[in-house]
Amino acid sequence: MVKDNHSHSAEHVLNLRLRVWRQRRGQPGAFEEHALQGVSTSASFLEMMDMLNEKLVRDGKEPFAFDHDCREGICGMCSMTINGMPHGPLPGVTTCQLHMRNFRDGETITVEPWRARAFPVLRDLMVDRSGFDKVIQSGGFISIRAGSAPEANATPVPKDVSDAAMDAAECIGCGACVASCKNGSAMLFVGAKVTHLNLLPQGQPERDRRVLAMVRTMDDAGFGNCTNQGECQAHCPKGITLDVISHLNRDYLGARVKAFFSSTGKVRRGGD
Amino acid sequence: MALTGLVLVGFILGHLSGNLLFFKGPEVLNAYAQWLHENAALIWTARITLIVSVIAHIIAGISLTLENRAARAGGPAVEQTRRASWGSLTMPYTGLVVLGFIVFHLLHYTFQSVALGGQTFPLASNPAFTDVHAMLVAGFSHSGVSAFYIISLALLSLHLSHGVSSTFQTLGLRNERWRGRLDVLAVAFGWIVFLGFSAIPASVLAGCIK
């Protein structure tokens, strides 16, 4: 693995060979090879892709489609598997925050989309991550009466609880965990969302319903099952840990047991 | 997987401690085997629990593997692994070898129908029971059979080195602080199982026990 140890050393330029995935929706894809000269080591990976696309346009060829938005590591849109590693060789950063100084001159770089059944390729390097949206729609929220704003300190949150919830809330929904998982499992993402909301007092009323619904939606969306290998944690740009999966499992088991033994209601007697 | 696996781990511990009586000599081991077989209720409860757990564990394992293969959709052209352990990556394969081993092992010592050359081992003091000690010495005198046992045990231990720690995660009983400790515990358990069980064929092969 390349370390980002000379990050601020003098800028220089790289000549690269790129193998980039080309695919149209519903059709089989293949790698295309391109040479790219004069890439600054200070460029981000996405800026390097922009250079490649500009060159392709100048040559009258079709540019590669890829997702991106904020380019500052917070939106979760960028999504490339670089040399087999979602978000590339530097742990703890998104593709947009990966700089070309992490690559060598003359290197061949393979760029692929996220690969998982639940993330079908839309075009080239863009995949359809609506499976994540469905999971969020099924329980990634809290229901409140939206009246006038409540007094900010009306609901006390212990510091350790808020810290743990905010750590989990760092997840930007990029999907690198699914792409890195040998089982195409979304447990790190779902675990992060469940942990975040189920820890906070505001999330308590819907706690059991949330975890059961989100797990069911995750399974229906075609994600695989976690076998506790930990690749997701090693590739997550936000440092989400397997703790959230443990938390998810604990809440899920608890909710299943409670649902099984829940009261079946009042005895109905005569009258009405 | 976790719950059935726990039952199997419990069995392995029990079986290992029983087997190690081998080193206390024929009388102790045979008395233990005789006691087991005289307690029909005990042995059949254990057997039925085991059979149910083994079958459930295998069905869950196979469907898990197939579902996960499909969900991966072939994976990337370039595969890179950052931290998944070797044991975790080979679970379906080591599991299948252990299944093959269990079938052979049952035919070998429970039914005494393979690799013993048709010999029987009646206990001198009570011919209705088996002289388990003599049977093991005869069985493990074949180097091929012993080698198969030792290799299978190594793979079983690899299986356990992931499975034992993974069980805690699945049940929601693990965090970053405990993960390292439980991983060490699982590897240690794997080694204990490997060395403990293998000591029997190894000592017979080496000629220490006759």
Ligand code: HEM
């Ligand atoms: C060197 C290692 C081992 C030795 C010497 C050994 C020895 C034996 C013997 C003598 C029996 C028959 C007992 C009797 O019917 O009187 C037996 C049964 C059995 N063994 Fe092992 N064993 C070993 C390792 C294992 C391992 C690693 C497993 C599983 C992972 C295993 C699973 C079983 C099972 C399922 C039975 C059947 C129990 C029953 O009859 O209900 N054995 N073993």
Ligand code: SF4
């Ligand atoms: S858990 Fe990490 S890798 Fe997975 S979606 Fe969230 S930020 Fe991305």
Ligand code: FES
């Ligand atoms: S483009 Fe927003 S995180 Fe990379």
